[in-house]
Amino acid sequence: MSNVKKYVPSDRAQAFLDTVESPKYERNNVNGLKPFLDDRVSENMQGFYSPDELEALRTLKGTERDVEARMPVKMTQHYFDMAQRSPHLRRLVKATPDETKSLAGSEDPGYQMDFSPVEGMLHKYEIGLLYVISTCSAHCRFCYREELISRKEVERQDGTVAKKGLARIEDVTDYIISHNRIVDENDGRHPETGRERLREILLSGGDPMVLPNIKIAEWLSALAEAGIESMRIGTKEMAFFPDRFDESFLSMLRGFHETYPDVGLHFMVHFNHPDEFLEKDSTGEYVENPNGSLKWNDSAKRAVEGLTDLAWVTVENQSPIISGINDDADALRIMQRSLKRVGAENHYFFCGRDIVAHEAFNVPIETAWFTLNESQKGLSGVETRARLSITHYKGKTEVAAVTNEPIPGLAGSENGVVIFKILRNALGAPDRGKVCIVARNPEAIWFDGYADRVLFDEAGLFDYDRVKAERLKAATLPTAVDTEHSIAR
Numbered sequence: 305m306s307n308v309k310k311y312v313p314s315d316r317a318q319a320f321l322d323t324v325e326s327p328k329y330e331r332n333n334v335n336g337l338k339p340f341l342d343d344r345v346s347e348n349m350q351g352f353y354s355p356d357e358l359e360a361l362r363t364l365k366g367t368e369r370d371v372e373a374r375m376p377v378k379m380t381q382h383y384f385d386m387a388q389r390s391p392h393l394r395r396l397v398k399a400t401p402d403e404t405k406s407l408a409g410s411e412d413p414g415y416q417m418d419f420s421p422v423e424g425m426l427h428k429y430e431i432g433l434l435y436v437i438s439t440c441s442a443h444c445r446f447c448y449r450e451e452l453i454s455r456k457e458v459e460r461q462d463g464t465v466a467k468k469g470l471a472r473i474e475d476v477t478d479y480i481i482s483h484n485r486i487v488d489e490n491d492g493r494h495p496e497t498g499r500e501r502l503r504e505i506l507l508s509g510g511d512p513m514v515l516p517n518i519k520i521a522e523w524l525s526a527l528a529e530a531g532i533e534s535m536r537i538g539t540k541e542m543a544f545f546p547d548r549f550d551e552s553f554l555s556m557l558r559g560f561h562e563t564y565p566d567v568g569l570h571f572m573v574h575f576n577h578p579d580e581f582l583e584k585d586s587t588g589e590y591v592e593n594p595n596g597s598l599k600w601n602d603s604a605k606r607a608v609e610g611l612t613d614l615a616w617v618t619v620e621n622q623s624p625i626i627s628g629i630n631d632d633a634d635a636l637r638i639m640q641r642s643l644k645r646v647g648a649e650n651h652y653f654f655c656g657r658d659i660v661a662h663e664a665f666n667v668p669i670e671t672a673w674f675t676l677n678e679s680q681k682g683l684s685g686v687e688t689r690a691r692l693s694i695t696h697y698k699g700k701t702e703v704a705a706v707t708n709e710p711i712p713g714l715a716g717s718e719n720g721v722v723i724f725k726i727l728r729n730a731l732g733a734p735d736r737g738k739v740c741i742v743a744r745n746p747e748a749i750w751f752d753g754y755a756d757r758v759l760f761d762e763a764g765l766f767d768y769d770r771v772k773a774e775r776l777k778a779a780t781l782p783t784a785v786d787t788e789h790s791i792a793r
């Protein structure tokens with residue numbers, strides 16, 4: 305007999321769940337490369353990959369460099385339609401042999417699994433992250449959750465190796481209730497881990513918006529019953545299939561708010577490029593509104609305004625800066641301005657993580673900083689709230705400044721410096737605000753690139769003892785070995 309506990313909603317949660325409608329959505333996904341390789345895609349999708357591109361991908365099938373073994377191919381009809389008119393969007397969803405030229409990188413960037421108290425949950429900060437599903441409507445080639453989406457095995461803290469599992473409501477709520485009770489009984493700190501109350505939860509994956517309304521509603525109500533104050537839903541569905549934010553979904557949110565009025569709700573959306581939401585004319589130019597602002601496409605506008613119309617919901621965008629997709633100051637400027645205009649905040653831009661095959665996607669850290677900085681020139685204060693962040697295993701770190709000039713008196717700073725600042729780290733964020741100054745290296749795409757030029761490090765970002773001890777096995781192919789890169793990791 306199975307000893308898996310079944311989730312039983314409270315009477316209040318059940319009354320809410322009884323009101324939820326869960327329609328089926330027709331995303332017309334293309335799943336995998338096979339339909340393209342076998343010439344089975346619809347007529348209008350033929351030609352999305354050229355014969356040469358398909359041949360190159362076919363040759364890699366079953367080898368170490370098989371692109372789909374790293375990250376499955378998936379695309380919605382809506383995204384395909386937009387990608388027809390956008391090389392940036394095509395790069396986001398189209399597989400290329402270049403992706404697997406170098407497979408250097410980590411299956412668990414940031415050592416996330418060290419912070420997993422129950423399956424499918426990360427508890428690093430005062431916010432917990434839940435993997436509630438292992439797929440999205442479409443798949444970004446640069447995905448920083450490729451180990452989850454591809455169902456790869458990762459090493460656990462106890463040395464065992466297993467696929468990342470998904471969170472279960474009963475396990476997660478039991479953990480939250482128990483953690484918060486122990487914290488309350490011990491003057492606001494957990495006696496073993498030093499953590500405070502778990503106040504916030506991020507529903508993530510994969511994309512929670514792929515789940516039916518009733519499943520999302522179960523998660524929201526169960527977490528609210530467990531005492532969570534604030535919830536976030538991380539989603540790229542506004543780009544991949546904005547019609548998912550329909551009346552039945554909004555009605556579910558309203559029902560949730562009526563039942564749990566004190567719980568905050570935040571949508572962490574993921575637009576990478578303005579081509580994902582702005583309308584283009586037949587010449588490929590953005591269409592202007594009468595006042596000169598740029599016109600959103602109808603589906604995306606309906607989706608974002610459906611949420612921003614709800615006064616108790618916030619919408620915040622976060623996006624990595626990825627080579628060939630959005631490493632372009634003009635595109636980022638248009639995106640930040642257009643998002644803020646409809647009520648969506650610009651939260652973070654990220655440097656790419658050191659995921660497997662990151663070398664194909666990551667923009668050098670300093671280039672990302674200069675690109676974002678350039679993009680924010682001419683924007684108003686409220687449009688330029690986003691910071692550039694890079695996730696170190698110690699926590700979330702801001703790339704706070706890059707100088708072209710030396711710092712007087714600081715040896716090694718002759719070619720300028722990069723200043724990193726810790727924004728958040730585990731437990732009570734003891735290192736928040738601490739900085740690390742390194743001499744510039746315009747080629748660096750990860751912290752490793754600065755390991756030999758650290759000038760000042762009160763943040764402890766280059767304390768590599770632990771990194772060495774737990775060094776990840778970088779599966780670099782013999783043709784693309786970057787020895788120093790692999791060793792430093």
Ligand code: SF4
Nearest residue numbers: 440443444447510540
């Ligand atoms: S939306 Fe996020 S989780 Fe999904 S494929 Fe893209 S990066 Fe990965």
